[in-house]
Every structure is written in C-alpha cells, then in structure tokens.
Amino acid sequence: MDPIQEFQHLQTRRHFFGKTATGIGVAALASLLDRDGARVTAAETKPGEGVLTKPHLPQKAKRVIYLFMSGGPSQLDLFDYKPTMKEWFDKDLPESVRMGQRLTTMTSGQKRFPIAPSMFKFKQQGQSGAWISELLPNFATVADDVSFIKSVHTEAINHDPAITYIQTGHQQPGRPSLGAWLSYGLGRMNDSLPAFVVLHSSWSARRDAQALYSRLWGTGFLPSVHAGVSLRSKGDPVLYLSNPPGVSRKSRRNVLDALAQLNRKQEEAFGDPEINTRIQQYEMAYRMQASVPDLVDISGESSKVRDLYGPEVTTPGTFAANCLLARRMIERDVRCVQIFHRGWDQHGALPRDIRLQTRDIDRPMTGLIKDLKSRGLLEDTLVVWGGEFGRTIYSQGTLTKSNYGRDHHPRCYTMWMAGGGIKPGVTHGKTDEFSYNVVENPVHIHDLNATILHCLGIDHERLTYRFQGRDFRLTDVHGHVVNEVLA
Structure with missing residues (x-):
C-alpha cells in the first residue's frame, strides 16, 4: 500500500x-x-490530574476505603435487630407485608414463606446504643465511630446487575465505576501509585461465590487510565512488575523512552487520547517497580499494629492482610482502595457460613478503623461497608431453629460509613418489624453514591462526562445527599 x-x-x-x-x-x-470549575476535556489535563480544577464543595475526605461484601450480607443477622420475629417462627410472611413484590426464581416456586428469626443475640453498643449482633464482638467496640444506614434499597434483585448497579450507577455494564469517577474528577495524589487500587480477599465459607468482573472497577467510557489496578496476592502484585531475566532497570528505562517517542508520533497523527493513556500507564508501571514492593512489605509494622488486624494479617490475600494494605495505601495517598470479600450469598446453611464470614472480617475491619483513628487518618478518610442487597426474613428451603437460608432482598438492607465527613454514632433509616420494607428515611443506592462523592468534595450532579451525545454521571439522573449522616 x-x-x-x-x-x-x-x-x-x-x-x-x-x-x-x-x-x-x-x-x-x-x-x-467551563462554568463549574471543571475542565471540558480530559485531554487538557496533565498526567495524574483530575478534571476538576478544585473540589466543588469543602472536602471532608480526601480518600475512600470501600469494603464490599459481595453476595448480600444478611442485615437481619448483623445489624437490623427484630426481636418480635421470635414469635413468628415458621409462620408465613403476611401478604400485606410482601404486597406482591418481586421474588427471585429461587423462592418464587415455594408454597410457603416461613419466617426465620435470627438465631443470634443482639446487644446495644456504645453511647449511641447501636444494635450489633454477637457475630461482630470486635466491631461492637467502634459502634460510636460509625454511622449506620438501615434503609438502603435498590431495584436489582440478582447479583451481577445489583453489583454493577451500586458500583457504576447502572444495572447494565459499560458505565464507569465509583473509583474511576474519583480518579477522573480528582486525579491521583501520589505519582508512584495509581489513584484507584482493588484488592480481592479469600473467604472462609468456601462455597461457590459470584464472579467479580474487571468492569466493576473499570472505566466504561472514561479514559482507561482511571481504571482500578487490581493487586494480586501471589507472585508480583501486578503482572510484569519485575524486569525479565537479563533486563536491567536502565534497559527498561531506555525501552520506555523509545516507546514513548513512537507513541507521541502516533498521538500527533491521530489525536487518540488512549495513546496518551498508554504512555501514562507505562510510566506508572515503571515507577511502581520501586513503590509497590515497599507498599506490600509489612515487615516493618509493629506487633501491636499487626495484632489490631488479627492473626491472618501475615497471610497475603486474606481480608486482614488487605485491610492493613489499605491503611498503608491511604498513608501513601492512594485516592480509592476497594476491598472485595466474597461468599455472602447464603441461600442455605446461613448460620454456619455467616459465622465463618464474620470471623474473616470482624477483627480486621475494626482494626482498620482503630488504626486509621490512632494515626489521625480517619478524619479525612471515608470508610464504607456494605453489599449489593440484603436478605429476606423468610427462609429459603428447609427451616429449623438451628438452620435456615435467606433469599436476595433489595427492598431494604444495612450499610455503614465512618470517617471523613460522616457524623459518628448515628443510625439513620428504619425498616418494618419484618425488615422487609423501609418505613423511615429511605436511602437509594444513588443517594449513597451521591453522599460518598459529597464527602470527597464533589457535587454528584456536576461531575459529568459527555458520551454519545449526552452527559453521564455516576448517579445517572437521580440521587440526593443523605445530609442526616454528615458531620
């Protein structure tokens, strides 16, 4: 040619x-x-900068740690105490409560919907008097540091669309994730580490768990430089981080310089912003060769600190190890750290499995809050905990006093937040006596995401990206900030 x-x-x-x-x-x-203090195009920003010239709002939090419990943890067995349900054991859920609401295919064929009260004891904790299950004895000690939202709800009833929905603001794949929006809007604070890092945790229930696809921390239509970087627990934390045998750091630097020249010529010829993204990613990978080994090496942590997170903190890939890594990343000004913990989809054998799952998370997430607080980092770090939906009051399958399962329940569930911008010791929202419907202060997942952005100084209606002829945002065309939980 x-x-x-x-x-x-x-x-x-x-x-x-x-x-x-x-x-x-x-x-x-x-x-x-450029009326809102935001640059019009991401192409005009320098590497690592966000499109906002300054936050829209006073910035209470600079960073966020999102502890995501994939599968839908049971609010009934952890936080939403319903003592009157003991009198309803094995009685059918009244139709006046369900009101013909949508069911999953797992229970739509059941002839009965027998009520399964939680078999676990609850106690009010701290000065706030928050109800917390005996499954979380360590977490009970920080009850006054967190804000519980008991009225979270969503329309999605199956896992993949529900997780996609809360992570990206839409049930269908293709939208940017929360962490990608934060990276796009605010940029990164550390030139040697990504703005958005993702950690995957092992889980003790050892049952099959829902797959987690990379689009959950992807960028959708945003420049791909804002995607979450997923760290591995074995081998190199990031693939190809180490130089191949026979390749020195100087040689790699020379290769990158030559490659950058070629990429810049391509960018001049075609104007494709993804070429600049490629250049930035190569440079970040080079800098991460020095920063990541130091990040993941916890040998310098004191025994007192390790003890906060529990005995599994030295086992890579555990929730405990990931919580300590998250604190180390926050110290190094990583903008967003997301920790996934799977195995919460407990349709059967819930009492056995939830004991294992809470054993994984109770001490580490408590240690994380205490560790952040002792270092003065909780003041400007937002910690979020929750899943994609809750669980039903009625049992799926066989019900006995010592064994039951629960189906998916999007109508109401509990999440908690702590740290930067959040009022501690608050319980917001209320469900009916069956934990089936919200009766006070409903909080949609769009409202939750709007509140997270607000804490980081972002007006959720003003951080937008134009794609295919319209302006998109994390909260789509919805969402209100939950002012009652703000400090």
Missing part, C-alpha cells in the same frame, strides 16, 4: 474529528462551558 492509499485508509471519520477537535473552535467552546 503506497503512502497516499495508507493515508486514505486511516483517515476515518473518527480520526478526522479527533484531529479537528483540538482546533480554535473547541478552545472557544471550552471558555463558554
């Missing part, structure tokens, strides 16, 4: 508009549209 033919072949409509998009017309348009 001669040069003229090659040019005609490559001169697609996308390349034409990509090249002309940097002209004087866009510069004029930018001056008109």
